[in-house]
């Protein structure tokens with residue numbers, strides 16, 4: 189079994205603490221920070237105190253060791269308020285999970301305690317300008333010179349690339365390997381000094397990328413130019429050629445997270461709509477009494493609940509420690525499409541006010557489509573599900 193240390197009581201205490209924080213600290217500032225695309229420094233400090241950067245890290249390395257089931261509930265709750273916040277600790281935890289699942293004992297002891305407190309924060313750097321879905325096409329290269337790896341290449345669209353200090357970096361250690369995945373490895377590369385925020389020698393940020401939504405969190409480029417890192421501490425698992433498997437394994441929790449975020453977006457869009465439909469009147473009655481609106485609400489509520497159940501199912505399966513590509517893929521695919529549909533319907537229910545920056549609907553509408561792209565596009569999720577169906581049901 190993987191991270192299952194908490195009891196129902198611990199889960200409840202954690203969820204109550206999160207709710208209180210959302211109420212008192214996040215709700216008053218979320219709208220302003222989002223519209224200004226401002227990194228939420230104070231909220232990140234709170235998230236450190238709440239233990240969110242160590243949520244999935246084992247207690248022996250200083251984390252909370254929460255199950256994926258509890259983690260998904262936390263992510264949904266926070267996303268109901270402001271989805272961007274969950275990206276700050278989820279990308280970080282994907283990096284941490286790779287160390288925890290595949291790292292050597294020395295690597296775990298070196299990295300995980302600093303990840304758990306949030307002293308060193310970061311993310312997962314897979315995507316390159318010419319390689320997103322086709323990860324095996326990456327060209328970032330790491331060459332062993334003595335006892336250090338020398339890295340050259342560029343990554344893009346990396347969450348926490350600017351405000352974070354470290355990434356789990358997918359590289360080619362053997363660019364000529366066939367099949368291509370056999371030449372891929374993951375290195376933990378520290379990119380910044382956490383005390384000063386200064387870039388370390390050999391690595392720098394390119395542009396901060398401007399986006400439709402998912403504001404507040406930084407999405408950026410990382411450029412490696414003869415960057416050096418200690419091989420023993422950096423090469424995850426201590427053996428080359430296993431990076432593709434580790435990256436796709438790390439994406440499982442990422443997909444559960446995206447699915448949980450999607451449920452948060454859908455839930456908020458639904459609850460705003462249910463409330464608005466009771467107060468907004470047309471033709472002498474609240475719009476919730478018009479059948480056209482009732483049909484929308486009924487559809488939105490059913491899809492949202494179905495998405496919740498798929499997320500619970502995937503998180504429970506993850507907690508068994510098995511590979512769960514199919515369950516995570518189904519949850520991610522269904523919940524993200526639900527978020528897009530429910531946010532769009534919420535905008536229609538709100539009429540012109542749905543388009544106004546005074547209401548959260550336009551933000552949900554802008555945030556939802558990313559859920560269909562991140563951690564593997566929904567086109568790829570359906571292909572993964574189909575492949576698993578055939579694999580699990582041979583004739």
Ligand SMILES: Cc1cc2nc3c(=O)[nH]c(=O)nc-3n(C[C@H](O)[C@H](O)[C@H](O)COP(=O)(O)OP(=O)(O)OC[C@H]3O[C@@H](n4cnc5c(N)ncnc54)[C@H](O)[C@@H]3O)c2cc1C
Pocket residue numbers: 279311312313314315319320321322344345346347348399402407558561562563564565566567568
């Ligand atoms: C806000 C944001 C944050 C991100 N954060 C990170 C991060 O932290 N780390 C990171 O590594 N990446 C990150 N990404 C990158 C993201 O993972 C990629 O954008 C995503 O994997 C898709 O890759 P791509 O954009 O290159 O699209 P492409 O791979 O070029 O795909 C284009 C289209 O073709 C389809 N397609 C591609 N191949 C196939 C196929 N074989 N069969 C069927 N359809 C196919 C895709 O589904 C898509 O519709 C982020 C992206 C965004 C927008």
